[in-house]
Amino acid sequence: MKSIREIYKIGKGPSSSHTMGPERAAALFRSRYPDANQFTVTLYGSLNKTGIGHGTDRVLLDTLGEDRTKINFSPETWEGMHPNTMDFSGFVDDIEIGHLRVESIGGGDIRIAGERSKADSEEVYIEHSFAEIVDFCKWRYIDTLSEYVELNEGPEIWDFLMEVWQVMKAAIDEGLSKEGVLPGGLNVNRKAKYLYEKDPLVKEPALMEFQQIAAFAYAVAEQNADNGTVVTAPTCGACGVLPAVLKYAQVTKGFTDEQICRGLATAGIIGNLTKTNASISGAECGCQAEIGTACSMAAAALAELYGQNLDQVEYAAEVAMEHHLGLTCDPICGLVQIPCIERNAVAAVRAMNACNLSYFLTGSRRISYDMVCRAMKETGVNLDHRFRETSEGGLAKLYNRKRAKRS
Numbered sequence: 257m258k259s260i261r262e263i264y265k266i267g268k269g270p271s272s273s274h275t276m277g278p279e280r281a282a283a284l285f286r287s288r289y290p291d292a293n294q295f296t297v298t299l300y301g302s303l304n305k306t307g308i309g310h311g312t313d314r315v316l317l318d319t320l321g322e323d324r325t326k327i328n329f330s331p332e333t334w335e336g337m338h339p340n341t342m343d344f345s346g347f348v349d350d351i352e353i354g355h356l357r358v359e360s361i362g363g364g365d366i367r368i369a370g371e372r373s374k375a376d377s378e379e380v381y382i383e384h385s386f387a388e389i390v391d392f393c394k395w396r397y398i399d400t401l402s403e404y405v406e407l408n409e410g411p412e413i414w415d416f417l418m419e420v421w422q423v424m425k426a427a428i429d430e431g432l433s434k435e436g437v438l439p440g441g442l443n444v445n446r447k448a449k450y451l452y453e454k455d456p457l458v459k460e461p462a463l464m465e466f467q468q469i470a471a472f473a474y475a476v477a478e479q480n481a482d483n484g485t486v487v488t489a490p491t492c493g494a495c496g497v498l499p500a501v502l503k504y505a506q507v508t509k510g511f512t513d514e515q516i517c518r519g520l521a522t523a524g525i526i527g528n529l530t531k532t533n534a535s536i537s538g539a540e541c542g543c544q545a546e547i548g549t550a551c552s553m554a555a556a557a558l559a560e561l562y563g564q565n566l567d568q569v570e571y572a573a574e575v576a577m578e579h580h581l582g583l584t585c586d587p588i589c590g591l592v593q594i595p596c597i598e599r600n601a602v603a604a605v606r607a608m609n610a611c612n613l614s615y616f617l618t619g620s621r622r623i624s625y626d627m628v629c630r631a632m633k634e635t636g637v638n639l640d641h642r643f644r645e646t647s648e649g650g651l652a653k654l655y656n657r658k659r660a661k662r663s
Contacts, residue, residue, distance in 0.1 A: 257381040257532050259409060260524030264420045265364040265488045269480030270592040272492040273340050273537055273645075274303060274310030277360030282319035284366070285344040289354040292346030295320045298328040301339035302539035303360070305646040309440065309590020311483065338367075339539035339644065362537030362545070363490050381408050384532055386570055386625045389525070393566060401569060402560060405521040417517040417524075420487050424476070424499035427486050431475025438481045440591040446482075447597075448475035468507070469608065470601035472500035477597040490527040490536040493543075493592050494550035496600030498523055501554040501607050505561055519557035526556045526573050529625070534633035538585035539645040541636020543596075547603045548580030548632060552625075554607035559614055571614035574625045576607055581628070581635050584643035586650030595651060 267276045282297070297316050299307050307313055313327045340360035346353050357369035383389045389404060398404050405413060431448045438444045452471035456463055476496035480486045489498040502516050511519075527536065530549045535541040555572035564572070580603070588594045642649030 257379060257384055257528045259378075259380045260405065260413070260521065260528055261416060262365065263363065263488070263490050263524045263527040263531065264417075264520070266420070266423050266485065267364065267488070267492075269483050269486050269492045269495070271310040271312075272364040272488045273360045273362050273539060274307060274312045275315045276364035276488070276492065277340065277362075277366050278303070278312050278342060279315045279319050280364065281342060281344065281356075281358040281360065281366045282316050284368075285346065285354070285356050285358075286320060288356070289346040291348055292353060293324060293349070294347040295325040296328065296343075296345040296347070297325065298330050298343040300330050300332060300341040300343075301337060302645045303340050303342060304329045304331060305648065306587065306590030309587065309647070310592065339641075340537065362535060362540065363488050363531065364492075381528070384529075386529060386573075390566055390570070399565070400518070400560060401522040401525050401556070401566070402518040405525060413521065414514070414517055417520045418513060420520060421502075421513060421516055423485065423487050424489075425503065427476045427479045427484065427495075428472050428499055428503055429475075430484065431477075431479045432471065434478070434482075438478065438593055439483070440481075440589065440593060442589060442591055442593055444481075444593045444597075446474075446478050448472075448478055465504070465608075466605055469500050469504045469604050472503045473497060473601040473604040474597060476500065477592075477600040481591070481593050481597060489523070489553060490531065490549050491538070491546045493538060493596050494546040494600065494603070496597070497547065497550035497603045497607060498554045498557065500600070500604040501558060502561075504604075504608075505558060509561070511561055515561060519561045522560040522569065523553035523557040526553045526625070530577075530629055530632070533626070534629045535636060537645075541633060542583055542639050542644050543585040543599065544577075544580045544583040544632055545636055546585070547599050548577050548583060550600075551576040551580060551603040551607045551610070554604060555610035555614070558607065558611040562611065562615070564611075564615060565618070568614045568618045570625045571618060571621050572607075572611045574621065574623055574628050575613055576610040577625070577628045577632060578623060579606065579610075581632055582639075584639065584650050585645040586643055586652040587645065587647055588652050588655045590647045590652075594655075
C-alpha cells in the first residue's frame with residue numbers, strides 16, 4: 257500500500273474526483289506541453305453528467321486558461337471505461353501537438369491511461385489487508401496501528417498529520433462562523449453555526465452530543481460545498497466525518513493534538529485498505545465508498561484514541577462500513593450539498609456508535625474488515641450506473657427544483 261499521505265490531501269472543494277483530480281490532470285498536461293496555446297478537454301461518464309455541478313469545468317478553465325480552453329461534455333462510453341475519464345488535447349495554432357487520457361480515480365488521485373507512473377510502484381506498506389497487518393503487528397509486538405504507521409512511514413509522518421489536523425480544525429472553526437446561502441442554485445442555507453449555537457430545550461446528554469458532532473460535520477462539509485479549503489478523508493464529499501469525530505473527542509476528553517494525530521494515523525490505514533482493495537470513488541462504487549469509508553476511518557480513529565486493541569479497532573471499522581453497504585451517490589443537481597452535507601453528520605454519529613459497539617462486543621464478531629471491504633466493492637460495481645454519481649437516479653431524479661422553490 258502507498259503512504260497514508262495519499263489519503264489526506266489538502267485542497268479546495270467541492271469534490272476530490274471532480275475538482276482536485278481534474279485540476280491535477282490539467283496542470284500535468286500543461287507542464288508536458290508548455291508551448292500549447294489552445295486546449296480541448298472532453299469529459300466522460302460521471303464527469304460529463306455532474307461535472308458542472310461539481311465545478312469540473314470551472315477548475316479546468318482556471319488551470320488551463322479560460323480564453324484558450326474548450327470543454328466538451330460527451331455521453332460516449334466504451335467497455336472498461338473508468339467513470340471519471342478525461343481526454344486532453346493541446347494545440348499550437350490549431351495544430352494538435354499532444355493528447356492525454358486521464359482517469360480521476362478518487363481522493364484527488366489520477367491515473368494516466370497507458371502509463372505506469374513512478375508512484376504506482378512506490379509501496380510504503382508491504383501488507384495489503386487488515387489480517388496481514390494484524391499478523392505483522394503480533395510478530396513485532398506492536399499494539400496499535402499508529403505505531404505500525406510510524407514504523408513504516410518514519411517519525412516525519414507526525415509533522416504531516418499535524419498539518420492535516422490544523423487544516424481540519426480551521427475548516428471547523430471557519431464553517432462555524434459563517435452564515436448565508438451556498439453557491440450552486442439550490443438555495444441551501446449554511447446550518448453549522450445555527451446547530452452549534454442552538455440552545456436545546458431539553459438538556460439531554462445524548463442530544464447535546466449529537467448537536468455538537470453534527471455541527472462540526474456540517475461546518476466542514478459546508479466549507480467544502482463553498483469551495484473552501486478542506487482535507488480529503490478520504491474524499492472531499494466525505495471530508496466532514498473524521499474531523500467532526502476527532503474534534504468532539506478532543507473537546508470532551510481533552511486529547512492533545514499529538515494524540516489526535518495518532519487517531520489520524522489509524523484512520524489513514526483504514527482509508528488505505530479501502531482504497532487498495534475496493535474504492536473510495538462515488539463514481540465507481542457509490543456513496544458507500546466515500547461516506548462509508550469515512551465512517552470506518554472515524555470509528556477506527558476513536559477506537560485508537562480510547563485505547564482499544566487491534567481487534568476492537570477492526571470491529572469498529574467493520575461495523576461502520578457494514579451499515580453503509582449499498583449507499584447510493586445521487587447528488588441533487590450534481591452539487592455536493594443534498595444529501596451530501598447531511599450524510600457527513602449522520603455518518604459522524606454512526607462512527608461513535610460503531611466504536612461503542614466494538615467496546616462492548618469485542619470477540620463476538622463474525623465479519624472481518626477485509627470481508628466487508630470486498631462486499632462494498634462487489635456491491636458498488638453492481639449498482640446501477642444511475643446511483644454512482646451521475647445524478648440520474650434516486651433523490652437527484654425525484655427532486656424538482658421548481659417545485660422546491662414554490663414550497
